[in-house]
Amino acid sequence: FFRSFQLKMDVVAALKEESPALRSFALKHINTKVDETWSQASQLLSTIEQLHEDPAFPHRELAALVASKIYYHLAAYHDSLHFALQAGPLFDITVRSDYVNCIVGKGLDQYIKLRQAVESPSCAPGSTGASSSASAAPAAPSPELERLFGNVLEAWIATSSPARLREVIGVTMDARRLDLLERCLQKVDGEDGKALLKYCLDMVIQHIYSREFRQSVLKLLARLFQSGGDLINTMHCLILLRDPATLSQLIIDLVQQQSPPKDELAFSIAFELYACCPPAFLKSTLDALLASPAKDLDAVKRLVQILSGKATSELHLHFLYSQNQGDVAGLTAIKTAIESRSSVLSNALVIANSLMHCGTSVDTFLRDNLEWLGRSTNWAKFTATASLGLIHRGHVKKSLDLLAPYLASAQGGLSSPFQEGGALYALGLIHSPVCHDNPVGEAAAPSADPAAAQGQQQIVNYLLEAIRNPGTSEQQLHGGCLGLGLAAMTLGDEAVVTQLKNLLNMDSATVGEAAALGTGMVLLGSADAAVCDELIQYGQDTQHEKITRGIAMAIALIMYGREDEADTLIEVLCCHKDAVFRCGGVFVIGLAYAGTANARAIERLLNLAVTDVADEVRRNAMAFIGFLTFKKPKYCLDLIRLLADSYNPHTRYGVALAIGIACASTGIKDAVEVLERLTKDPVDYIRQIAYMSLAMVLSHQPKDNEKATNLRKTLLERVKDKHEELMTKFGCIIATGILDAGGRNVAISLHRNSHNIMKAVVGMALFTQYWHWYSYLLLLSLTFQPETDLCEAAEYKQPIHLWVPKDAPVGSGAGGLVGDEDQEPEPPEPFEMP
Secondary structure, three states: OOOHHHHHHHHHHHHHOOHHHHHHHHHHHHHHHHHHHHHHHHHHHHHHHEEEEEEEEEEHHHHHHHHHHHHOOOOHHHHHHHHHHHHHHHOOOOOOOOHHHHHHHHHHHHHHHHHHHOOOOHHOOOOOOOOOOOOOOOOOOOHHHHHHHHHHHHHHHHOHHHHHHHHHHHHHHOOOHHHHHHHHHHOOOOOHHHHHHHHHHHHHHHHHHOOHHHHHHHHHHHHHHHHHHHHHHHHHHHHHOOOOHHHHHHHHHHOOOOOOOOOOOOOOOHHHHHHHHHHHHHHHHHHHHOOOOOOOOOOHHHHHHHHHHHHHHHHHHHHHHOOOOOOOOHHHHHHHHHHOOOOOHHHHHHHHHHHHHOOOOOHHHHHOOOOHOOOOOOOHHHHHHHHHHOOOOOHHHHHHOOHHHHHOOOOOOOOOOHHHHHHHHHHHHHHHHOOOOOOOOOOOOOOOHHHHHHHHHHHHHHHHHHHHHOOOOHHHHHHHHHHHHHHHOOOOOHHHHHHHHHHOOOOHHHHHHHHHHHHHHOOOOOOOHHHHHHHHHHHHHHOOOHHHHHHHHHHHHOOOOOOOHHHHHHHHHOOOHHHHHHHHHHHHOOOOHHOOOOOOHHHOOOHHHHHOOHHHHHHHHOOOOHHHHHOOHHHEEEEEEEEHHOOOOOOHHHHHHHHHHHOOOOOHHHHHHHHHOOOOOOHHHHHHHHHHHHHHOOOOOOOOOOOHHHHHHHHHHHHEEEEEEEHHHHHHHHHHHHHOHHHOOOEEEEEEEEEEEEEHHHHHHHHHHHOOHHHHHHHHHHHEEEEEEEOOOOOOOOOOOEEOOOOOOOOOOOOOEEOOOOOOOOOHHHHHHO
């Protein structure tokens, strides 16, 4: 022990000598024994640092390495990293030790933090998302840190191990190093290379919050997928890039290829595009196809039918009509149970019937109860007429014929403004599944097909003329604006927007709300700053709260999917003194970041949900967390399930609705457990939304699902219970329609293959506003997606779809091949409500 102590004293003495050789000897000795003697060596840190800073000392890097190790043992990792970087090549990253692993990890974290601050300031850790010109520019990583990062990544890439390369993908994407990411993806060929590209695509979709960098990575992946012949994943990248020009050229190249023919692949891509893409994207793709030299090919004509939605609508009509399993007996039992004088519950039953038979063309319940239906008055009559649009959703060829008894411009039309307003709303609902394939106001080409007079272009023009007609009642304008917004969604046509603005300026509460929402739907996702500013200014000037609410949602629709581009607007709205505008800020957060699970956006909503003084803001902030997390339903549950026990009833309401949105049609047991607990809440409107959300979660579950079976019985019991509150009964009746939606053949879905379904997200967002206006309940139909499997065939109608309803009994023969007929099923003859 004494010899060891004496040796240490010699080392200390040598370190203080003037001779560089003795100092170097002392440093080398300390370096080899630092793990055992770091506590004594820490007393020499000032001397060692002076040696490192001395430009005349020949072993400055060794001094830095020793200082780094001492700081490591002192748990001063920042200082340890600093001196490790100064040690140059002496800091060997290939050495296997706790010290090297720790410092390399700290170095990578520091590098990623600095790179994110430089490349994406709004997405950097700790950023609030608000830009400030006065803030100092973030510092870039030092050359030494760049060298460390490069050396570590080069070593990992050189291993060619799939597991290690996955780590490289995560690190390079976090560090915004596109060059190293490309090298990593090109390192492996064959099946391992394809799996690596697919893994990278999943990572981009789920974990990259910076929109600009995500676009750069997707362009790289699209190029690599296409060069590898993977056209399906190339399509997914181009959809996320919103690049219809490149995608349409890809489809044209496929149909022009003769050896071997690729028509089937082109058809599959077209069906996927229709299912995933917003209408404006589909219209741009259609325009490119129709302008190409290949436009006269039969395959291109079929592609136009698919991309416009006409082919899919026909197939869905066949499927939903032939496989309809709606429970009409259950509706009849509810009708018997409710009080005949309760217009609220009667209205709910009409809506439930339309949801249950959405797209099936089955209006038997309404025809059998015309006398009861005739008791509807005013806005209940409006909703009853509009519900026909749900039942006949997709019957685009005969929409005007179906609604002729309720349109004043048709022969034999009625004069009731409520019914005509509902009919105009129904027109938009019927045509909502179809893409608009012509500019508004364009003259229709001559056609021998009578149905051509009821195409999407003509319907938009018809609705536009209906709201231009002087002397039109407020009810008709209300329905016309909503119908026009649905039919012209994302179209962005200036004539439509101008007319809707003119109606908004009438300053009528009923018309103004619908006009604002129509404007938002037409400009959906456009991020038109001028229109947003104009709407905010008008919302501040008007005295009508209904108009202000419509404007708040319209702004959110305009900013749909814009992510960090909406941050400035979010800051303005969330700090507004008016609670309705603060709700608008909540809506913008939910729709701008829909499906991203963005941590900053979720934090902002949670903060508003527990700190805002207005219950309405708290309720909506909690509910719209469901929009951020609908791709990760279990994550949503983990975030908010404890708030189901909040003292604030509006917070509990928001929790129930958020779970319904995020976990729709999943049947997740934990979600069902939370909602079942909320169905016993002492507050009536919480029980209402709990039953509706529970129906959303359990929709499209197999018949043998015990929870769904029990819920059907419970809903009928609650409606029959004379002591149950009216609001709870309302929710139970609506839940009955949601549970059997589309004849038990549709699922509620807001995304497909990691792509947001834009119309579905919009429909769900407007559905949440039924709190203020029951007619918005009908818009839940936009989220209904028939559950089908695709199969390939040379002729897309012979057949292209294999329908597989979950509720089909084993051996019943249901769910076979459908869609091999040339015509859609004939709708029933239109009938006139009393």
